[in-house]
Amino acid sequence: MHQHKSTDSEASSSPGPDTHPRQQSKKSMAVAVVQKPLVTQAHIDSRLIQQMLALHHTRREVYLTINICEDPSFLDLVLEGSNLSKYKRPQPIEWEKTERKLKPWGSLGVLLIVEIVKAMSFYEELLLSDRVILLKNVAFKSHHLSIAFDSFMAKKGRVLAPNGEEMFPDQLFQIAECYDIIMDLLTSPMQPLLELNLTEHEYLLLNMIMICNPALSRLSPSGQEILSKEQQVYAKLLLQVCMMKDAREGPARYGKILAIIEKLERQKDVTNRVVHTLRRKWKPDFHFSEVLTEACRLDHNKSLYMKTEIQDF
Template structure:
């Protein structure tokens, strides 16, 4: 607060209002050098920090009491400056915001590049190696990759394996993941790989303007034998592939938001059984990337960023619950078909 009254009367003005010198509404303290209401304070802050340029609109009508046109941003900003609101008081804050913006931009470029590489590996390479999750986390290079023949028809089982593998490799390349103990890595990857590979498939479908998730090759994501098992009741299978896509389309989640959500969801410090050091590493990274997502939402949705980030973060419970439902479907299938063999990476990720 910036009081401009004598010490003896300061307490009175703390609890009494005076007219805002910009718009005439109730004001309780000085902001940036003038007595203003909170609305005019935030208007001035946004206008200066975002470098807004306004043009006067006489059609808004002139309000004699304030000396400006009603709802005219140009008149309002001019009045703010005339009554003594000082842009220099925002200079330090502007420097800090510019630094945040640059850091966010650099981070987004890196995450988008990493995810594009992940998608390229999924679509262009192939492997017949059948290694379990622990082996791949220990050394992903043990999986021998070959360029996929475009004419080769990849089965749903193989797409699932390749999706899980490409996502595992994606996260293993982050420096903070390399710092985790091997035991912590296994816990984190076992918990996350199915829901996050599922999330990636949903986002791919959204970007393709589809309303139902298929494999990258255009087939059902479910093995034919599993489809046959549920042929009399397809609803559980179809719901998992359609309902979340509708929500992504409704929210119009961007690639930038997806990349940040993906890593925020991965960095779950509350997983049971993690070492203290592992939990602290994930907690630090979770806060860092959440701050990036919050800043991104503030920039893209300045008037509704709180609702935006709430909607985005609520999607985590959706993919966790749906991944758990998918595990249940696969477990029930194996109970009826115990001789059916999945890739070991699928078994580990689905907890089969």
């Protein structure tokens, strides 16, 4: 009689004589905890990511050249068509001879973010009133996140202008009170990026989650629905990116990245303090642009801010 020979599968599934069943159970549990990545690199390099990268590169390119002396409101910008082509043609301006006294990198950056948002596919679906509400609330913070990431990628310790120079003239750094508040403005948004060593994909997705905020006060029901759907897409993808990087620490990293949004709220208060300090210590008539005035004086209901729970995914 021939003896039955065990197959490889039988050998691997049957406990050996020296293996205790409880040890096998522990091994199985350990394997089950480590989840496989939810997406592959091919998904990360999808059309969605490529679209965000294209807008990011456009913003960086135009921010280097933009030079206009206009002071529109957010409503003006909503009623206008795209200004990107105009921003790509810099005007010859001697800023020290204008009421602004120095090149307004902050307001120019916010104007540029507005145009980037206007180029997004969901924007045309929003009511005009929702567009104004959205831009007032998100353009300022998106600008600060973007310039912080630019300087982070350039391995700088604080936010610099796109040409690598200081955001403010040297003479302001010689005034102690101005120096302190300016350094606060330029270093605070970079701290969480440095701590997390934020990647480009994480930055792009975080920026879109912040922009597509359905919890803004006074949004219409249709606006809330449109933005909610958009935000969920980017939130899920960000979680997947974090899980792919480290399945165990992914959820915690996801939460830390989202926390950057609330930290950027502080930039409004710091910006107001910068303006008041410059008016007291430098130029009493220092100009504060319309978009910055509107963005920094919002009655923002923080309790309504986006709350994306990991278990929803």
